[in-house]
Amino acid sequence: MRLLSLLCLFSTVTFGAVVAPALPDAPAQKEQGLTLHLSAGRRTDTRAARLVALYVPAGQAVSPFLPAGAFAAKWEGEIASDLRAEYTFAADVRGAFKLTINGTLVLEGAGDSTAQTMNKTVQLNKGANLLVAEFESDGKEDASLQLTWWAKDFPAEPVPPAAFQHDVNDRALRDGRRVREGRTIFAQMRCAVCHAGAEVAPELAQTAPLFNEPGAKFRENFLAHWINDPRSIRPHALMPRVFSDDGQSAADLAAYLVSLGKKDDTAPAPENAPLGGALFANFGCIACHTTPDFEGEDEHGRVPLGHVKAKWQPRALREFLKDPAKDFPHTRMPNFRLTDEEAERLTSYLIENAKREFPAAPKGDATKGAALLVSAGCISCHAGAPMVGTPKLADLTWEKGCVAAEARARGKAPDFAFTPEQRDALLAFAAGGFDSLKQDAxxxxxxxxxxxxxxxxxxxxxxxxxxxxxxxxxxxxxxxxxxxxxxxxxxxxxxxxxxxxxxxxxxxxxxxxxxxxxxxxxxxxxxxxxxxxxxxxxxxxxxxxxxxxxHGLPVKVEPVKPDAERAKIGERLLGENGFNCLQCHALGERNATAVFEAPGPNLARTRERLREGYYTRWLLHPLRIDPETKMPRFATDDGKTPLTDVLGGDARAQVDAMWQFLQTVKR
Ligand code: HEC
Ligand code: HEC
Ligand code: HEC
Ligand code: HEC
Ligand code: HEC
Incomplete structure (x- = not known):
């Protein structure tokens, strides 16, 4: 007992030595969203929220910075209305809930083991209305909350993110944002691999690429430049600058790396390049990347590709496009399941149009490079091998080394090129201790x-x-x-x-x-x-x-046992004598009857894809969810449809009948 308390005392003292830098003042600034204050076990935390909703399974923490168990949550901000109008608010809760709008109590109640719904109609002013929503859970069972609303012209829906506004410069919110940024950097930059002393939850940990036959993939001169200064090639690179010499160490490493694996620089057929260019547009590569011939500043901050010809052996580039995560599970480059032909065309397009060239690097010495791979810490990140001889987390002087503001104070540490804000974020995070790394929300x-x-x-x-x-x-x-x-x-x-x-x-x-x-x-x-x-x-x-x-919903969805009688009615409603849904939607093997009209997804997938709440509100009012959709609205504002001879023309009952039927259709 005494030993334990001594240990605790010791650890507070050491981490307490890091002081969170003062947050500068910032003027109020309204943006979409709400401020969510959380508290548990006498600790507090604040983050932004899109919705007044959450689901916390029993035994999990509501925030990485708070202990699991009982917690309280309080959303603050404004809710906007286009007009002065009446809205009905309702909440599905497991826990205790209270909603206040413009200082007036709107909803108050508690739900126990099954969710409980309450609702009340209120008037919102045109423009902003102050909103405070409070929720509490004793942590003994799953906690959940979903705030919905409806009005004369739209059916019940979760109050949408676009309806909320809050001050993004709220001090507690900025504090919460900063400590989160520090935590993310700490996990992404793998601080704990080189500075032992913190346990990082698997979902936070991230890998760096494996060195799998780099000589078969990359070109030596490029590697020398990349290793010497990754950010000069890709502005968002996570890899730090490890050396501050004239480029000799990087060249030595490049020489060593290309000695591993056999090179194959057979060029792809240039006539495929235009076809590859069209794929680059049509698959959306262009949404994340500037084109390989792009030069200058990009307003969307996309990832540049001008260097890919200088970097890649063509065959390896094609293989990379087909499976980018093969040697790098945490790559941010997704897998398009390209066919060989598509990959070939894209490779041709990239190689033909990438123009960036790199001056010759110093001649490298592979033997020296092999030694640097370990001593410079490359394999700490790239293979998770703990670095020998670096100070432990508890012993770090936080003004020096990797977080130093000036090159002089950095010493032998790698250069992560942190901005002053990122450095403050790391300090703020370190000041709070490293417990939050053990769990994620x-x-x-x-x-x-x-x-x-x-x-x-x-x-x-x-x-x-x-x-x-x-x-x-x-x-x-x-x-x-x-x-x-x-x-x-x-x-x-x-x-x-x-x-x-x-x-x-x-x-x-x-x-x-x-x-x-x-x-x-x-x-x-x-x-x-x-x-x-x-x-x-x-x-x-x-x-x-x-x-x-x-969105306030459990991860597990209980299968529906369809009601045979209603399903029969539903089947009729989908067909020609009903709403003729099958004009636009295929159903299993059965093609849509007017395919080129405004096609919708195959309805045989509904059973495995959709949740019932969304399905229902989509059918009652598709344009409310997607103003551009071509799916027609069948129900009127007061919940009736033209098919008055079926289920009394009641839209909800008819929508439910079709749901029952769709539960019987398997792919
Ligand atoms: C690849 C290994 C590696 C990684 C990853 C790494 N460091 Fe370092 N760090 C070093 C080395 C090497 C030094 C210099 C040690 C020396 O001077 O003896 C250092 C020094 C430091 C120092 C100064 C230590 C002192 O007391 O002088 C701090 C603080 C630091 N690192 C923080 C971090 C943080 C925060 C991260 C994550 C963003 C990080 N390091 C990631 C290798 C690494
Ligand atoms: C390159 C463009 C692109 C990016 C980036 C992208 N998506 Fe998609 N996503 C699509 C396309 C195209 C579809 C429609 C595919 C279809 O239905 O055939 C889609 C569909 C989806 C769907 C199915 C929605 C539905 O109602 O059927 C989900 C879920 C989804 N995306 C999630 C994500 C997530 C999460 C990310 C980020 C991790 C992401 N997407 C990034 C292109 C993209
Ligand atoms: C959702 C965003 C996204 C989309 C869409 C995307 N990429 Fe990427 N891609 C990235 C990121 C981010 C990287 C940087 C690698 C990393 O972070 O692991 C990357 C890396 C690459 C690289 C390697 C660059 C290098 O420096 O070695 C190539 C080549 C590439 N992408 C081509 C494509 C092509 C072709 C497509 C379309 C088929 C595409 N990307 C679609 C995000 C994307
Ligand atoms: C702090 C961790 C870290 C350290 C230290 C580090 N790297 Fe990296 N490296 C990365 C990450 C992460 C990437 C993926 C690209 C990116 O986002 O920066 C990468 C990418 C690379 C690549 C390109 C691989 C590809 O598939 O495109 C090479 C080559 C490389 N590193 C070599 C080295 C060498 C050599 C050293 C030692 C001098 C080193 N790295 C040190 C994290 C690190
Ligand atoms: C005029 C064509 C048209 C008709 C008629 C039509 N839909 Fe749709 N439906 C669409 C389109 C378009 C979408 C949205 C496609 C998308 O998400 O990209 C859609 C989406 C859906 C979805 C969501 C499917 C999913 O898996 O994401 C369901 C369910 C649905 N419709 C059911 C119906 C039912 C039931 C009827 C008849 C009452 C019907 N639709 C009539 C065009 C139509």
């Missing part, structure tokens, strides 16, 4: 991954348009190299109109979503577009789980 994992992996390069989200949809002009130039005019009628077309990411957590069943994001679902839900969702295998599980929980 799935909701935060998903949000980090979506930002880090550039999902919004291709998908709209929360009312923000995608990068891809802003590049149609650049796409036309590339597409003109491979005219599509001889394609048969009904062949897939290039399109940047993709499902928005906004509602994924509420729309899709996590099990299907995980398989799909991983790139493991073979067939395309939308065969009418050329684009395909690329796979992000290392991240799929965490994204699918986190998005469900963020």
């Amino acid at each position: 799935p909701i935060e994992f998903a949000e980090r991954a979506i930002a880090d992996l550039r999902c919004t390069a291709c998908h709209a989200r929360d009312g923000q348009q995608s990068v891809w949809s802003q590049l149609e002009g650049d796409m036309i130039v590339l597409q003109s190299g491979a005219p599509n005019s001889d394609a048969p009628e009904g062949a897939p077309v290039a399109s940047t109109a993709l499902p928005a990411l906004t509602w994924l957590g509420e729309k899709l069943q996590p099990a299907w979503m995980e398989q799909f994001i991983a790139g493991h679902v073979a067939d395309k839900p939308r065969p009418w577009i050329i684009g395909r969702m690329p796979g992000f295998a290392s991240w799929a599980h965490g994204i699918a789980e986190g998005l469900a929980l963020e």
Whole structure:
């Protein structure tokens, strides 16, 4: 007992030596979203939230910075209304909940082991209305909350992210953001591999590429430049600058690395380049990358490719495009499941158009390079081998080494080129101790991954348009190299109109979503577009789980036992004598009857893909979810449909009957 308390005392003293830098003042700034204050076990934490919703499975922590168990959550911000109008608010809760708008109590209540719903109608002013939502859980069972609303002209829906505004410069929020940034840098830059003393949860840990026959993949002169200064080639590189000499050490390492593996620099056929250029546009490579002949500053911060000819042996580049994660599981470059022909065309396009050249590096000595691989810490990151002789975390002087502001104080440490903000973030994180590395919160994992992996390069989200949809002009130039005019009628077309990411957590069943994001679902839900969702295998599980929980829903979806009688009615409603849904939607093997009209996904996938809540509100009012959709609305504002002889013309009952039927259809 005494030993234990002594140890605790010791560890507080050492970590306490790092002081979080003062946060500068910042003027209030309104942006979309809410501020979420969390507390548990007498500790507090603040982050931004998109929704008034969450699901925390029993035994998990609501935040990486808080202990598991009982917790309280408080959302603050404004809710906007276009007009002065009446809205009904409702909450599904497992825990205790209270909603206050403009200082007036709107909802208050508690739900126990099964969720409980409460609702009340209130008037919102035109413009901003102050909102405070409070939730508490005793931590003994799963905690959940989903705030929904409806009005005369739209059916019940989760209150959408675009309705909320908050001050992003709120001090507690900035504190929470900064300590999170420090934590992410700490995990991504693998500080704990070289400075022992912290346990990092597997979902936070990230790998660096394996050195698998680098000589068969890369060119020596390029490697010398990359190793000498990675950020001069890729601005977002995670790899630090390890040497500060004239480039000799990097050249030695390059010489050593290319001695491993046999080179194959057979050039791809140049006539395939224009076809590859069209794929570069139509697959959405262009949403994450500037074209290989691009020079200058890119307003979208895309990843440059001008150096790929100087870097890659052509055959290795083709293999890389087909499976980017093969030697680097945590790569941010996704897997497009390219055919050999597609990979060949893209390789040709990249090699033919990449123009960046590099001056000759000093001549390298492979023997010296082999020794540096270990002593310079390359294999610490690249193979997870702990570095010998570096100070432990608890012994670090945080003004020196890797976090030093000036080169002089850096000494023999690698140069991560931290900005002053990143350095402050690391210090703020270190000041709080390293306990938060032991656990992650799935909701935060998903949000980090979506930002880090550039999902919004291709998908709209929360009312923000995608990068891809802003590049149609650049796409036309590339597409003109491979005219599509001889394609048969009904062949897939290039399109940047993709499902928005906004509602994924509420729309899709996590099990299907995980398989799909991983790139493991073979067939395309939308065969009418050329684009395909690329796979992000290392991240799929965490994204699918986190998005469900963020929307206040459990990860496990209970299978529905369809009601035979209602299913029969549902089947009729889908067909010609009903709403004729099958005009636009295929059903299993049965093709849509008017395919070129406005195709929708095959409805035989509904059972494994969709969650019921989303399905219902989509059918009641598709335009409310996607103002651009061609799916017609069948229900009126007061919940009736023209088919008055079926189930009394009650839209919800009819939508449910079709749901029951779709549960009987297997792929
Ligand atoms: C590849 C190994 C490696 C990685 C990864 C690494 N460091 Fe270092 N670090 C070093 C070396 C080498 C030194 C210099 C040690 C010396 O001067 O003896 C150092 C020094 C430091 C020092 C100064 C230590 C002192 O007391 O003088 C700090 C602080 C530091 N590192 C923090 C970090 C942080 C934070 C990260 C993650 C962002 C990190 N390091 C990642 C290798 C590494
Ligand atoms: C979601 C964003 C995204 C999309 C879409 C994407 N990439 Fe990438 N790609 C990246 C990132 C990020 C990297 C940097 C590697 C890393 O972080 O691991 C990369 C790396 C690469 C590289 C290696 C560059 C180097 O320095 O070695 C090539 C080549 C490449 N991508 C080509 C493509 C092609 C061709 C497509 C379309 C089929 C494509 N990418 C689509 C994000 C993307
Ligand atoms: C702090 C961790 C870290 C250290 C130390 C480090 N690297 Fe890296 N390295 C990375 C990461 C991460 C990447 C992937 C690209 C990126 O995002 O920067 C990378 C990429 C590379 C690549 C390109 C691989 C590819 O598939 O494109 C080479 C080659 C390389 N590193 C060599 C080295 C050598 C040699 C050293 C030692 C001088 C070294 N690295 C030190 C993290 C590190
Ligand atoms: C290169 C562009 C691109 C990027 C980047 C991208 N997606 Fe997609 N995504 C697509 C396309 C195209 C589809 C539609 C595929 C289809 O239905 O055939 C899609 C569909 C989806 C779907 C299925 C939605 C539905 O309703 O059927 C999910 C889930 C999804 N993407 C998640 C993500 C996530 C998460 C990320 C980031 C990790 C991401 N996407 C990044 C292109 C992209
Ligand atoms: C005029 C064509 C059209 C008709 C008629 C139509 N839909 Fe749709 N449907 C669409 C389109 C377009 C989408 C959205 C496609 C997308 O997400 O990219 C869609 C989406 C859906 C979805 C979501 C599917 C998924 O897996 O993401 C369901 C469920 C659905 N429709 C059911 C129905 C039902 C039931 C009917 C009849 C009551 C119907 N639709 C009638 C065009 C149509």
